[in-house]
Amino acid sequence: MQLLLEGARQLGLDLTDEHRWAFQVYYEELVAWNARFNLTAITEYEQVQVRHFLDSLSCVRALVGTEYLLPAVPGQAGFRLARPLTCIDVGTGAGFPGLPLKIAFPRLRLTLLEATGKKVKFLEHIVERLGLEDVTVIKGRAEELGQMRNHRESYELVLARAVAELPTLTEYLLPLCRLGGLCIAQKGVGAQAEAASAQRALAVLGGRLRRIIPVELTGLAETRHLVVMEKIARTPEKYPRRPGVPAKRPL
Ligand code: SAH
Numbered sequence: 001m002q003l004l005l006e007g008a009r010q011l012g013l014d015l016t017d018e019h020r021w022a023f024q025v026y027y028e029e030l031v032a033w034n035a036r037f038n039l040t041a042i043t044e045y046e047q048v049q050v051r052h053f054l055d056s057l058s059c060v061r062a063l064v065g066t067e068y069l070l071p072a073v074p075g076q077a078g079f080r081l082a083r084p085l086t087c088i089d090v091g092t093g094a095g096f097p098g099l100p101l102k103i104a105f106p107r108l109r110l111t112l113l114e115a116t117g118k119k120v121k122f123l124e125h126i127v128e129r130l131g132l133e134d135v136t137v138i139k140g141r142a143e144e145l146g147q148m149r150n151h152r153e154s155y156e157l158v159l160a161r162a163v164a165e166l167p168t169l170t171e172y173l174l175p176l177c178r179l180g181g182l183c184i185a186q187k188g189v190g191a192q193a194e195a196a197s198a199q200r201a202l203a204v205l206g207g208r209l210r211r212i213i214p215v216e217l218t219g220l221a222e223t224r225h226l227v228v229m230e231k232i233a234r235t236p237e238k239y240p241r242r243p244g245v246p247a248k249r250p251l
Pocket of ligand 1: 090091092093094095096097113114115116119140141142143160161162163172
Protein backbone atom coordinates (compact mmCIF):
# COMPACT_ATOMS: atom_id res chain seq x y z
CA MET A 1 0.00 0.00 0.00
CA GLN A 2 3.13 2.18 -0.14
CA LEU A 3 2.03 4.05 -3.27
CA LEU A 4 -1.27 5.04 -1.70
CA LEU A 5 0.31 6.14 1.59
CA GLU A 6 3.05 8.11 -0.12
CA GLY A 7 0.64 9.68 -2.60
CA ALA A 8 -1.82 10.59 0.15
CA ARG A 9 0.96 12.22 2.14
CA GLN A 10 1.78 14.38 -0.87
CA LEU A 11 -1.86 15.45 -0.94
CA GLY A 12 -1.60 16.44 2.72
CA LEU A 13 -3.43 13.40 4.06
CA ASP A 14 -2.08 11.16 6.85
CA LEU A 15 -3.67 7.75 6.56
CA THR A 16 -3.91 5.98 9.92
CA ASP A 17 -4.01 2.21 10.56
CA GLU A 18 -7.79 2.44 10.52
CA HIS A 19 -7.74 4.07 7.08
CA ARG A 20 -5.34 1.41 5.81
CA TRP A 21 -7.63 -1.34 7.05
CA ALA A 22 -10.57 0.26 5.24
CA PHE A 23 -8.69 0.59 1.94
CA GLN A 24 -7.48 -3.00 2.20
CA VAL A 25 -11.00 -4.32 2.77
CA TYR A 26 -12.34 -2.07 0.00
CA TYR A 27 -9.76 -3.51 -2.40
CA GLU A 28 -10.53 -7.13 -1.47
CA GLU A 29 -14.30 -6.70 -1.74
CA LEU A 30 -14.00 -4.83 -5.03
CA VAL A 31 -11.99 -7.63 -6.59
CA ALA A 32 -14.20 -10.36 -5.11
CA TRP A 33 -17.41 -8.73 -6.39
CA ASN A 34 -15.83 -7.84 -9.70
CA ALA A 35 -15.58 -11.51 -10.60
CA ARG A 36 -19.40 -11.65 -10.63
CA PHE A 37 -20.51 -8.11 -11.37
CA ASN A 38 -17.93 -6.48 -13.63
CA LEU A 39 -17.66 -3.29 -11.57
CA THR A 40 -14.37 -1.96 -12.91
CA ALA A 41 -11.72 -2.72 -15.53
CA ILE A 42 -8.99 -1.92 -13.00
CA THR A 43 -8.27 -4.75 -10.55
CA GLU A 44 -4.48 -5.04 -10.30
CA TYR A 45 -3.40 -4.10 -6.75
CA GLU A 46 -1.17 -1.11 -7.47
CA GLN A 47 -3.48 0.17 -10.19
CA VAL A 48 -6.42 0.21 -7.78
CA GLN A 49 -4.33 2.04 -5.16
CA VAL A 50 -3.37 4.75 -7.63
CA ARG A 51 -6.12 5.00 -10.27
CA HIS A 52 -9.05 4.49 -7.92
CA PHE A 53 -8.08 5.34 -4.34
CA LEU A 54 -5.43 8.01 -4.79
CA ASP A 55 -7.13 9.61 -7.77
CA SER A 56 -10.33 9.90 -5.70
CA LEU A 57 -8.45 11.42 -2.75
CA SER A 58 -6.91 14.01 -5.05
CA CYS A 59 -10.23 15.91 -5.01
CA VAL A 60 -8.95 17.38 -1.75
CA ARG A 61 -6.77 19.67 -3.87
CA ALA A 62 -9.88 21.57 -4.89
CA LEU A 63 -10.76 22.21 -1.24
CA VAL A 64 -7.40 23.54 -0.10
CA GLY A 65 -7.75 27.20 0.80
CA THR A 66 -11.55 27.03 1.14
CA GLU A 67 -13.56 27.33 4.36
CA TYR A 68 -14.30 23.59 4.12
CA LEU A 69 -10.81 22.45 5.20
CA LEU A 70 -8.75 22.99 8.32
CA PRO A 71 -5.10 23.45 7.39
CA ALA A 72 -2.73 20.51 7.71
CA VAL A 73 -0.05 20.75 10.39
CA PRO A 74 3.11 19.19 8.93
CA GLY A 75 4.27 16.23 11.02
CA GLN A 76 1.14 16.30 13.18
CA ALA A 77 -2.14 16.06 11.32
CA GLY A 78 -3.31 16.04 7.73
CA PHE A 79 -6.22 18.02 6.35
CA ARG A 80 -9.52 17.68 8.18
CA LEU A 81 -12.98 18.94 7.34
CA ALA A 82 -13.85 22.13 9.17
CA ARG A 83 -17.41 20.84 9.68
CA PRO A 84 -19.74 18.13 8.37
CA LEU A 85 -20.20 18.77 4.68
CA THR A 86 -23.06 17.57 2.50
CA CYS A 87 -21.68 15.91 -0.59
CA ILE A 88 -23.06 13.89 -3.51
CA ASP A 89 -21.07 11.73 -5.91
CA VAL A 90 -22.96 11.46 -9.20
CA GLY A 91 -22.50 8.25 -11.21
CA THR A 92 -20.25 6.84 -8.52
CA GLY A 93 -19.93 3.33 -10.02
CA ALA A 94 -18.06 1.26 -7.45
CA GLY A 95 -17.76 4.33 -5.20
CA PHE A 96 -15.31 6.70 -6.89
CA PRO A 97 -14.43 9.34 -5.88
CA GLY A 98 -16.93 9.46 -2.99
CA LEU A 99 -15.98 6.49 -0.83
CA PRO A 100 -12.20 7.00 -0.57
CA LEU A 101 -12.96 10.61 0.43
CA LYS A 102 -15.43 9.38 3.06
CA ILE A 103 -12.78 7.01 4.44
CA ALA A 104 -10.29 9.88 4.71
CA PHE A 105 -12.87 12.43 5.93
CA PRO A 106 -15.28 10.69 8.33
CA ARG A 107 -17.35 13.88 8.82
CA LEU A 108 -18.46 13.91 5.20
CA ARG A 109 -22.23 13.51 4.82
CA LEU A 110 -22.10 11.52 1.65
CA THR A 111 -24.74 10.53 -0.89
CA LEU A 112 -23.74 8.05 -3.59
CA LEU A 113 -25.88 8.19 -6.73
CA GLU A 114 -25.70 5.39 -9.26
CA ALA A 115 -28.08 4.30 -12.02
CA THR A 116 -27.03 0.63 -12.30
CA GLY A 117 -28.56 -1.87 -9.86
CA LYS A 118 -25.62 -4.25 -9.52
CA LYS A 119 -23.29 -1.36 -8.65
CA VAL A 120 -25.79 -0.11 -6.09
CA LYS A 121 -25.79 -3.57 -4.49
CA PHE A 122 -22.02 -3.44 -4.17
CA LEU A 123 -22.15 0.08 -2.73
CA GLU A 124 -24.67 -0.98 -0.07
CA HIS A 125 -22.50 -3.94 0.80
CA ILE A 126 -19.22 -2.05 1.07
CA VAL A 127 -20.71 0.80 3.12
CA GLU A 128 -22.02 -1.78 5.59
CA ARG A 129 -18.78 -3.79 5.57
CA LEU A 130 -16.68 -0.70 6.31
CA GLY A 131 -19.10 0.44 9.01
CA LEU A 132 -19.44 3.89 7.47
CA GLU A 133 -21.98 6.28 8.95
CA ASP A 134 -23.74 9.15 7.20
CA VAL A 135 -23.61 7.50 3.78
CA THR A 136 -26.79 7.25 1.70
CA VAL A 137 -26.84 5.06 -1.40
CA ILE A 138 -29.43 5.96 -4.03
CA LYS A 139 -30.29 4.03 -7.18
CA GLY A 140 -31.39 6.62 -9.70
CA ARG A 141 -30.42 9.09 -12.37
CA ALA A 142 -29.03 12.58 -11.93
CA GLU A 143 -31.78 13.96 -14.18
CA GLU A 144 -34.42 12.67 -11.74
CA LEU A 145 -32.68 13.61 -8.50
CA GLY A 146 -32.03 17.11 -9.76
CA GLN A 147 -35.79 17.69 -9.95
CA MET A 148 -36.59 16.32 -6.48
CA ARG A 149 -37.18 18.96 -3.87
CA ASN A 150 -35.20 17.17 -1.14
CA HIS A 151 -32.11 16.87 -3.35
CA ARG A 152 -32.24 19.87 -5.67
CA GLU A 153 -29.77 22.63 -4.71
CA SER A 154 -29.03 20.73 -1.48
CA TYR A 155 -25.36 19.76 -1.65
CA GLU A 156 -22.35 21.90 -0.78
CA LEU A 157 -20.06 19.63 -2.74
CA VAL A 158 -20.99 17.77 -5.94
CA LEU A 159 -18.48 15.31 -7.41
CA ALA A 160 -18.19 13.20 -10.54
CA ARG A 161 -15.54 11.16 -12.30
CA ALA A 162 -15.79 9.58 -15.73
CA VAL A 163 -19.55 10.02 -16.13
CA ALA A 164 -20.08 12.31 -19.14
CA GLU A 165 -18.50 15.14 -21.13
CA LEU A 166 -18.72 18.48 -19.35
CA PRO A 167 -21.55 20.09 -21.39
CA THR A 168 -23.73 17.12 -20.35
CA LEU A 169 -22.18 16.65 -16.92
CA THR A 170 -22.86 20.24 -15.87
CA GLU A 171 -26.59 19.58 -16.33
CA TYR A 172 -26.29 16.58 -13.98
CA LEU A 173 -24.23 18.41 -11.34
CA LEU A 174 -25.26 22.07 -11.13
CA PRO A 175 -28.96 21.50 -10.26
CA LEU A 176 -27.89 19.44 -7.22
CA CYS A 177 -25.45 22.08 -5.98
CA ARG A 178 -26.40 24.56 -3.30
CA LEU A 179 -25.89 28.27 -3.99
CA GLY A 180 -22.28 29.05 -3.05
CA GLY A 181 -21.31 25.37 -3.28
CA LEU A 182 -18.71 23.67 -5.47
CA CYS A 183 -18.85 21.11 -8.24
CA ILE A 184 -15.72 19.11 -9.01
CA ALA A 185 -15.37 17.10 -12.20
CA GLN A 186 -12.32 14.85 -12.47
CA LYS A 187 -10.93 14.88 -15.97
CA GLY A 188 -7.93 13.72 -17.98
CA VAL A 189 -5.91 15.50 -20.65
CA GLY A 190 -8.88 17.12 -22.41
CA ALA A 191 -9.95 19.17 -19.39
CA GLN A 192 -9.25 22.63 -20.83
CA ALA A 193 -11.05 22.01 -24.10
CA GLU A 194 -14.01 20.37 -22.36
CA ALA A 195 -14.31 23.26 -19.94
CA ALA A 196 -14.31 25.73 -22.83
CA SER A 197 -17.08 23.78 -24.55
CA ALA A 198 -19.16 23.84 -21.35
CA GLN A 199 -19.05 27.61 -20.78
CA ARG A 200 -22.49 28.18 -22.29
CA ALA A 201 -24.05 25.33 -20.32
CA LEU A 202 -22.48 26.63 -17.12
CA ALA A 203 -23.88 30.12 -17.66
CA VAL A 204 -27.39 28.75 -18.34
CA LEU A 205 -27.31 26.53 -15.23
CA GLY A 206 -26.08 29.20 -12.81
CA GLY A 207 -22.48 28.09 -12.64
CA ARG A 208 -19.06 29.61 -13.19
CA LEU A 209 -15.73 27.99 -13.87
CA ARG A 210 -13.52 28.69 -10.86
CA ARG A 211 -10.31 26.96 -11.91
CA ILE A 212 -8.75 23.89 -13.46
CA ILE A 213 -6.21 22.23 -11.20
CA PRO A 214 -3.62 19.91 -12.75
CA VAL A 215 -2.84 16.97 -10.47
CA GLU A 216 0.24 14.74 -10.59
CA LEU A 217 -0.18 11.47 -8.74
CA THR A 218 2.50 9.19 -7.35
CA GLY A 219 2.74 6.19 -9.66
CA LEU A 220 0.77 7.73 -12.53
CA ALA A 221 2.40 9.06 -15.68
CA GLU A 222 -0.45 11.14 -17.04
CA THR A 223 -1.63 14.42 -15.55
CA ARG A 224 -5.14 14.50 -14.11
CA HIS A 225 -7.32 17.61 -13.82
CA LEU A 226 -9.91 18.87 -11.39
CA VAL A 227 -12.42 21.13 -13.09
CA VAL A 228 -13.78 23.24 -10.23
CA MET A 229 -17.06 25.08 -10.78
CA GLU A 230 -19.03 27.22 -8.37
CA LYS A 231 -22.75 27.78 -8.13
CA ILE A 232 -23.43 31.49 -8.36
CA ALA A 233 -27.12 31.63 -9.33
CA ARG A 234 -30.21 29.44 -9.04
CA THR A 235 -30.67 26.85 -11.79
CA PRO A 236 -33.78 27.52 -13.95
CA GLU A 237 -36.53 25.01 -13.15
CA LYS A 238 -36.52 23.34 -16.53
CA TYR A 239 -33.05 21.88 -15.85
CA PRO A 240 -32.13 19.09 -15.62
CA ARG A 241 -34.25 17.96 -18.56
CA ARG A 242 -35.70 14.43 -18.77
CA PRO A 243 -33.39 11.36 -18.48
CA GLY A 244 -31.29 10.98 -21.58
CA VAL A 245 -31.87 14.49 -22.94
CA PRO A 246 -28.75 16.15 -21.47
CA ALA A 247 -26.60 13.49 -23.15
CA LYS A 248 -28.47 13.56 -26.45
CA ARG A 249 -28.76 17.34 -26.72
CA PRO A 250 -26.07 18.95 -24.52
CA LEU A 251 -26.60 22.62 -23.71
N1 SAH B 1 -17.37 7.43 -11.07
C1 SAH B 1 -16.98 6.04 -11.22
C2 SAH B 1 -17.79 5.31 -12.31
C3 SAH B 1 -17.60 5.84 -13.70
S1 SAH B 1 -18.53 4.94 -14.90
C4 SAH B 1 -15.50 5.94 -11.51
O1 SAH B 1 -14.89 6.94 -11.87
O2 SAH B 1 -14.93 4.85 -11.39
C5 SAH B 1 -19.96 5.99 -15.04
C6 SAH B 1 -21.04 5.58 -14.07
O3 SAH B 1 -22.03 6.60 -14.06
C7 SAH B 1 -21.73 4.28 -14.46
O4 SAH B 1 -21.73 3.42 -13.35
C8 SAH B 1 -23.15 4.71 -14.84
O5 SAH B 1 -24.11 3.76 -14.45
C9 SAH B 1 -23.31 6.02 -14.07
N2 SAH B 1 -24.18 7.00 -14.72
C10 SAH B 1 -24.11 7.45 -15.99
N3 SAH B 1 -25.04 8.39 -16.24
C11 SAH B 1 -25.73 8.54 -15.07
C12 SAH B 1 -26.84 9.37 -14.68
N4 SAH B 1 -27.40 10.21 -15.55
N5 SAH B 1 -27.28 9.29 -13.41
C13 SAH B 1 -26.70 8.43 -12.54
N6 SAH B 1 -25.67 7.63 -12.84
C14 SAH B 1 -25.19 7.67 -14.10
